[in-house]
Amino acid sequence: MILSKWFQFIKPNFNFYRDGFFEFPFLANTPEAFIESTINTPGSKHNIEEQTVYRNNPFIKGEMRYRKIDDGLWLTITNIEFKHDTVIKSVYAKDIPSEHYSITYTVFESEVKLQNMFIDKVPFQNKFWGFKKPGVDVGACFYKGSKCQFYIYYVSPSWIEKHIPLDQLDSKIPFKKFLDSDKGFVSYQDIVPNAEELSHEILNTFKIFNKDVFNKTILKAQTLNLLSTFFKNVFRDNRKDYYQEKGSVDYKKIAKCELMISTKLSKPFMGIDRLSEKLNISSSKLKMDFKSVYGKSILQYNIDKKMQLALQLVQNTQMQIKHISQEVGYENPSKFSAVFKKKHGKLPSELRPE
Template sequence: MLQKTLKKWLNQFKQYFFTYSDGFYHLPYSSKSPQALVDSFANYPFIKHNKVKQSIFANTPFCEGGFNYQELEEGLWVIYSKMKYKTNVAFDLVYDNPEEMKMEDKGYYMLSLNNVTNKAVIETDICEKQLCFSNYSWTFFKPKERNCDLNFKGANNKYITLYFNEEWLQKNLVQNSLFSEAGLNKFISSDEPYIAWPLNENEEVVKNFNIFDEVMNMNNEASHIDFLQFKLCTLNLIFDFLKICIDQQVIEKHFAIDYKDKFSINKVENYLTSNLYDKFPGIDWLAEKFKISESKLKSEFKQFFGKPIYKYFQEKQMLLAKELIIENKLLIKEISYKLGYENTSKFTAAFKKYHGILPSELQKQEFEIAV
């Protein structure tokens, strides 16, 4: 049975069979349509597909987790995925036979709210808590555009993705005044392939992960799905995106990052959060190591993660420093040294600027709580 399943999968994707390059296992999936996407994952080995609950679960050498899917109405699907990664995995969007696709098959737009949570590499002998860093973002892809989701080993990632075709877009969104006010009509008619926009974790839209946990019955706590509530939440998610595009002038400020550069930018971010016990290595050193120009590294990192690269690194160091103080296994002077600061006073100033409290005051508070 397993051999038959493997053969079927290999035949379907023989020209796209998973490969290993750039430190990632590349796994293909079809996005000619949401149904094709579901079918392509369902045909992977070691996959459980529950057609009644419309869910897929995977436990493979690559990852563990899955997704729930629903067709809310003709031309509109929602897929909510949650996955933990055992190794570096890149999901590559492919079309089964792009040269043979019908002219009238225009494909699907993909609007996704993303939560990527990576583990920080920390010495467990001085910090027992597992420290994770979450990044939130929107992505909006036009049909048939190349896409690749990068997932690092140890990551716990969540994606709420809406798929809608051209007919649904024209009927339900294009005529809405918010759509044009957000500048999305200009984006649709432009040559830009996609929008990727960072979000802060305290933005209201982030609450949609908890909302969709409930309305899509991700935890199997309800006997059935309330489709009216589900549709309402889906429409609210779309309007959240439109409002952010207006409030943050997304279309005016956004620029698309090249497919290859996207790999480099993500690898830079992962390298930084895996090497917090050191000084910032420098833009020039990072650019040379990850084969990207300094100007691109600076502009594209900020575009992708919402902050200048050094500020991003320093903020992650300050989060780590707080955990080290709470663990109370190192002196403040030792923490300062471990994080690459020249002297304790500079570390103390940086810590207070970010956390609003001196390291010594936090240490005292933690001691009083312990007593």
């Protein structure tokens, strides 16, 4: 389908080009509405038996698999490659009720440019979880060439009430306070150990679902295991910062801020004032909103991501430790090693493959 004709089809729900990114909305009222809107997107081919939607249009290429796992629980798994810089954000139709919570596990791979003359760029994986209340607008930004996986669990209040013992939990627990408040969204980094491995097992069951009558039971068990671990660990999370009211956070700007940090890890941190200037938001609000969403300050988030890149360079390249130190902005290798050990529990040399 040519680009102009594709625009004609998508225009009612497409905000075109803003601030260097094409904006794509997705209908988020219910899992069924999201799936139906994906099926009807131009360039999509729907395989009903596989419960898979294959997509190839001028902006994205990939597929989305979907299944109802249990009463009140749906899961969609999307593999996608972006052909342009893109913002994906939720939208809500006024005439469709919205009551599902969504739990999203995202894994996306992009490239980080290095200063090294022999290795000029490396793939960098970013992983995070997001928990969103019904009716809350969120957004995420992705650069051209990014390859992403989205695991979106749609859970109804009745499913949570049946499977998660909220009534037995202390009301002073931060996440319990969040659930009981008029707050909208929160994200986490490494909240589920082995999340990628567990998610790939679920994806494999999706792919072979029709080949074994026991796969329905297996899929339900796999999903319940992962979600139980998620909830168990978020209730242990001790972030004490106040969450923001629904609608008070510009999630698209916060997503862009995160992207500006995670794709420039080999360069000196540009500073909060420069970030706020680029995003057209006050530095105080940027700091408050970022911490309310990601659970840590911008500075700490930047350090954590640099140490994540450093770990990849330690484990996947032959680059000398002192050069890795320089790549992530530390001229002093000893200081770098101390920060690295604080993050990963061991010195860089101890985590280098033999």
